[in-house]
Amino acid sequence: MDPNHRRNQLLSIGGTALLAALLYAANSAGSDYTIRILNNCAIFIILAVSYNLINGVTGQFSLEPNAFVAIGAYTSALLTLTPMEKEISFIIEPCIWPLSVISVPFAVSLLAAGIVTAFFGFLMGFPVFRVRGDYLAIVTLGFGEVVRVIANNTQSITNGPLGLKGIADHTNLWWSWGLAVLTVFLIARMVRSSYGMAMKAIKYDEAAAEAVGINAFWHKMLAFTTSAFFEGIGGGLLAHLITTISPTLFTFFLTFNLLIIIVAGGLGSITGSILAAILVTWGGEALRFLDEPMDLGLFEIPGIPGMRMVIFSLILIFIMIFARHGILGTREFSWNWLSGKLGIGGRPR
Amino acid sequence: MERSPLFCRRAGTGTGFLELTFFLQQMINGVALGSLYGLIAIGYTMVYGIIRLINFAHGDVMMMGCYFAYFGILMFSLPWGASFVAAMVLTAILGVLIDKGAYVPVRHAPRISALITAIGVSFLLENLGLVVFGGRPKGFTTPDMFAEVYEIAGLMIPALVLWTPLITLILLSGILFIIHRTKAGRAMRCISHDMETTRLMGVDVNRVISITFAVGSAAAAAGGIMWAMRYPEINPLMGIIPGLKAFVAAVLGGIGNVTGAMLGGLLLGLAEILLVALMPEIAGYRDAIAFGILIFILIFRPTGLMGSKLPE
Numbered sequence: 001m002d003p004n005h006r007r008n009q010l011l012s013i014g015g016t017a018l019l020a021a022l023l024y025a026a027n028s029a030g031s032d033y034t035i036r037i038l039n040n041c042a043i044f045i046i047l048a049v050s051y052n053l054i055n056g057v058t059g060q061f062s063l064e065p066n067a068f069v070a071i072g073a074y075t076s077a078l079l080t081l082t083p084m085e086k087e088i089s090f091i092i093e094p095c096i097w098p099l100s101v102i103s104v105p106f107a108v109s110l111l112a113a114g115i116v117t118a119f120f121g122f123l124m125g126f127p128v129f130r131v132r133g134d135y136l137a138i139v140t141l142g143f144g145e146v147v148r149v150i151a152n153n154t155q156s157i158t159n160g161p162l163g164l165k166g167i168a169d170h171t172n173l174w175w176s177w178g179l180a181v182l183t184v185f186l187i188a189r190m191v192r193s194s195y196g197m198a199m200k201a202i203k204y205d206e207a208a209a210e211a212v213g214i215n216a217f218w219h220k221m222l223a224f225t226t227s228a229f230f231e232g233i234g235g236g237l238l239a240h241l242i243t244t245i246s247p248t249l250f251t252f253f254l255t256f257n258l259l260i261i262i263v264a265g266g267l268g269s270i271t272g273s274i275l276a277a278i279l280v281t282w283g284g285e286a287l288r289f290l291d292e293p294m295d296l297g298l299f300e301i302p303g304i305p306g307m308r309m310v311i312f313s314l315i316l317i318f319i320m321i322f323a324r325h326g327i328l329g330t331r332e333f334s335w336n337w338l339s340g341k342l343g344i345g346g347r348p349r
Numbered sequence: 350m351e352r353s354p355l356f357c358r359r360a361g362t363g364t365g366f367l368e369l370t371f372f373l374q375q376m377i378n379g380v381a382l383g384s385l386y387g388l389i390a391i392g393y394t395m396v397y398g399i400i401r402l403i404n405f406a407h408g409d410v411m412m413m414g415c416y417f418a419y420f421g422i423l424m425f426s427l428p429w430g431a432s433f434v435a436a437m438v439l440t441a442i443l444g445v446l447i448d449k450g451a452y453v454p455v456r457h458a459p460r461i462s463a464l465i466t467a468i469g470v471s472f473l474l475e476n477l478g479l480v481v482f483g484g485r486p487k488g489f490t491t492p493d494m495f496a497e498v499y500e501i502a503g504l505m506i507p508a509l510v511l512w513t514p515l516i517t518l519i520l521l522s523g524i525l526f527i528i529h530r531t532k533a534g535r536a537m538r539c540i541s542h543d544m545e546t547t548r549l550m551g552v553d554v555n556r557v558i559s560i561t562f563a564v565g566s567a568a569a570a571a572g573g574i575m576w577a578m579r580y581p582e583i584n585p586l587m588g589i590i591p592g593l594k595a596f597v598a599a600v601l602g603g604i605g606n607v608t609g610a611m612l613g614g615l616l617l618g619l620a621e622i623l624l625v626a627l628m629p630e631i632a633g634y635r636d637a638i639a640f641g642i643l644i645f646i647l648i649f650r651p652t653g654l655m656g657s658k659l660p661e
Contacts, residue, residue, distance in 0.1 A: 061461050127644050134403045134464060138596060139647060142640035145593065153633035252589075256472055263465055306479040313473035320466040321454040 008335040016181060023173045035173060036241075037285055042176035043237050044277040046183045048261040049270055050230035055259075056268035056330075057191055058223040059203025062128070062140035065258050067147035068117050068228045070250035072235025074151065074158055076113035077167045077245055079104045085166050092162070093155040106170040110179075110236040117232025118225050125221045132206075144252060151247040163246025164239075171241040179237065183230050188270055190226065199223050203268070260316050266326030271333040276326070280312075287311060370503050375626040376619070381510040383618020384517035385579070388572030389595035390602070390610035391524060392444075392565025398541045398605030399561050401460065405467035406447060407569060408592015409474035412585060414440035414570025415577045416482055419489060429492040433574055437567040444566025445559045453555065478585025486584040489577040513575050520571055521611055524564060528607060533560050541605060590636060597639045601646055617642065 002008070026038055051065050078086075082103045086095045094100065104112070128139050151158045158164070190196050198219045201209035206216050239245050261280050265272025290307040319326060389411055396404045404410075417439045421432030451470050455463045495509040528534040536557040539547040548554045576591060577583045598617045602609025617639055625632050 059461075061464065127648050131647050133460060134397075134401075135600070135647060137464060138403065138593075138600075139640075139644060141593070142597075142643055146637045146640050149634055149637040256468065259465065259468065267461075304480050306476050306484075309476040310473060310480055313469050313476055316469035317451055317466055317473065320458070320462050320469065321451070324458060324462055 002336070004336060004339075011335045019177065019181070023177055027173050037281065038173055039171060039176045039237075039241055041278050041281045042173070042180040043171075043234050043241065044258075044261065044281050045180045045274050046176075046234040046237070047231055047258055048265070048273040048277040049184055049187050050227045050234070051258050052262045052265075052268070052270065052273040053187055053191070053199075054220075054223045054227045056262055056266075056273070057196065057203065058199040058220060059268075060129075060220055060223070061133070061137050062224075063137050063252070063255050063259070064124070064140035064144050065231055066250045066252060066254040067124075067140075067144040068121060068231035069235035069238065069254060070147050070151060070247070071120050072113040072117045072232030073239035073245050073250070074164070074235075075116045075232065076106075076109040076236030077164045077239040078102075078157075079109035079112055080106055080168060080170070080240070081164065081166070089162070089165055090156070090159050092160065095159075096156045099157065106168075106175075106240065110233050113236035114229045114233040117235070118229035121225045121228025122221065124228075125224045129217055129220045129224070141252065141255075144250075144255060148247050148250055151250070158247070161247060163244060163249075165244050167239055167243045167245070169240060169243050171237045176237055176241070179233060183233070184270060184274065187226070187230070191270065195219065195222060200268075257312075260312060263316065264319055264326050266328040266330060268330040269326070269328040269332055271331070272326055272328035275328070284308065284312075371626075374504050374506075375622050377504070377506060377510055379619035379622035380615060381513040381579075381618070382622055383598075383615035384514045384611070385572045385576050385614070386591070386595050386598045386617050387611035387614025388517050388520065388568050388575075389591055390598040390614050391521070391607055392569045393596050394599040394602070394604055394607060394610040395524075395528075395537070395561050395565045397599070399537055399558060400452070400456065400463075400540075400544075402452065402463050402467060403596065404565075405464070405592075406470040406474055407565070408588030408590075408595070409471050409478070410440060410444055410447070410566050410588070411569040411573035411576070411591065412478060412583070412588035413443055413474060414566070414573040415489070415583045415587065416478070417570070418574045418577070419487060419583060422490060429490075433571075436574060437570045440570035440573075441563035441567040444562040444569075448559055448562040475585055475589070482585055484585065486582040489581045489583050491578040491581055495578055509575070509578055513579075516571065516575065517611075520568055521607075524568065524607060527564060533557055537561055594639045597643045600643060 023038075026034060030038070047065060047069065054060050054062055078099050079102060081089070083101050086100055124140075124143055128136065128143070131139060152161055154160070191199070198209065198214045199222075201212070201214055202216050202219055210216050242249075257280065261276045262273050264280065265274070265276030287308045290311065291305045389407065392407050392410070393404060396402060396407070414436050417436035418432050421427045421435050422429055425432075427435065447470055451466050452463065455466050491509065495507075495512055497508045499506045499508060499511070526534075528537060536547065536552045536554075537560070539550070539552065540554060540557060544554060572595075573588070573591075576587075594617060595614065598613035599610045600613070601616060602611070602613030604610075620642065621635060621638050624638060625635055
């Protein structure tokens with residue numbers, strides 16, 4: 001038992017309170033733009049931390065988050081839209097029966113998004129974890145495409161390529177950051193539990209892990225389903241932030257963004273995922289000038305739309321070549337580490 | 350979406366003869382599409398066979414090949430034959446540059462690092478394409494020779510559909526010749542068995558890998574150009590779907606096996622065309638068929654049709 005356990009608990013509570021105070025300040029004084037970016041940061045923290053659970057912690061390189069986020073976003077949006085709005089939106093084919101009359105509160109829809117996505121993740125896991133390595137990457141990528149194709153074609157459920165419009169903007173800083181903190185807390189607990197130990201063992205050597213009695217398949221399934229649950233919730237938050245969703249939103253591009261985040265943060269580090277999620281979301285906004293015309297006084301450089309993504313791709317390649325471990329590698333932030341660095345307080349273990 | 354002029358809906362309640370011509374027409378169409386998948390799959394399978402890397406950027410290399418051909422015809426007003434050959438050569442060089450610039454530095458890193466690098470290269474090419482060529486699709490002019498439509502025994506067959514399998518066959522024989530009858534080909538086969546031992550035997554492994562990338566990329570360019578003539582337009586994101594499907598074809602045929610990749614491509618092309626032709630109501634799910642097949646194979650026959658070993 002860590003002798004500093006009590007102090008660390010208090011520090012964690014204090015840290016959360018500080019975050020809440022900052023959010024309160026941002027909520028009352030920040031511009032719409034700032035609030036939008038902060039919301040994006042929180043959602044990307046949820047998505048990255050849960051993606052990191054399967055890719056980083058368990059070491060199963062998969063490329064399906066766009067599928068999970070899509071399932072979560074559609075589930076939650078379909079549940080909060082009122083029957084009236086659905087009637088207006090579904091102009092080609094009417095919405096199928098139970099969905100057409102249901103309308104539930106936001107919180108219930110988020111929970112449902114998580115559960116439905118986790119269920120799909122669970123089903124997906126059976127074929128997916130029959131393969132490993134590169135094949136796993138391709139099969140999960142394939143699932144992402146299949147989900148998008150299905151969303152495009154099931155006109156009476158998803159409204160097809162038209163997408164869903166007029167979703168209420170329920171997502172605010174309290175929802176997004178509250179759920180982000182909850183996600184980080186729960187996933188960190190899971191990683192430190194015996195389940196998490198088993199997942200890490202599978203990452204480093206699957207055969208050895210099986211030899212000491214770890215059931216690799218079910219631990220992978222656990223990580224995958226948990227990851228799906230939180231990605232579904234993240235998708236629900238995203239749908240209620242941007243208020244319009246369509247299948248084109250959930251392409252491989254979304255997965256690519258998340259991949260940059262978890263790779264830059266260090267595969268396997270929750271702290272790294274959080275830092276990188278903030279860095280990439282904020283950096284994406286900061287680099288926006290690249291896409292816009294630049295006035296250099298004497299002459300003007302025309303904006304080059306898409307330049308940002310070129311930079312991001314280069315960053316990913318450079319990280320892989322020169323800084324494979326990302327910002328933190330597999331290290332994590334802890335209060336003990338901080339007090340050790342600062343040289344204050346704390347009893348030795 | 351299928352926008353081919355060759356695609357026709359099932360002709361309602363036809364006579365037996367109509368049904369037969371319809372079926373034959375679709376078969377020929379499927380073979381043409383399948384040989385394109387096969388040509389692109391060859392690049393995947395050769396690279397994977399040698400350095401165990403899924404070259405995610407392969408579909409985008411194909412896209413670049415189309416643009417090279419497009420600019421060759423449009424900007425330098427080359428005759429189409431010269432332009433296509435030049436495009437294949439340039440694409441081969443691009444493939445080698447990608448290998449040297451991005452894959453060589455991560456060759457001894459964990460496999461996942463190499464895979465992530467490949468995804469990065471894929472996105473880099475797509476977005477560079479968007480920046481340099483613009484996102485708007487460009488029309489691809491089909492040379493007159495391929496644009497004609499023959500009428501053979503009641504079948505309307507565009508010349509391109511006949512030429513595609515023929516050109517594919519010629520290229521496939523060339524590649525098989527390189528692999529089985531040349532020194533570089535022998536080195537490729539050795540490296541795929543044991544890279545370190547081959548290096549100890551005095552083979553310049555990096556040079557051989559470069560040749561592999563060059564051959565695979567040139568094949569992809571040829572496939573891409575015929576793809577562009579089939580759906581006569583090109584855009585910077587056109588490589589994604591054919592790339593993914595060609596990978597499925599490579600797995601279907603048993604990865605690492607060039608003939609298998611071609612067979613896998615043909616099977617996939619036929620399956621897609623025939624399924625959509627026989628059941629027009631599932632046309633929207635066309636792009637999902639390949640992945641359905643992939644998941645099915647990986648569950649029931651993970652070694653593919655030609656039975657190469659599935660690596661860990």
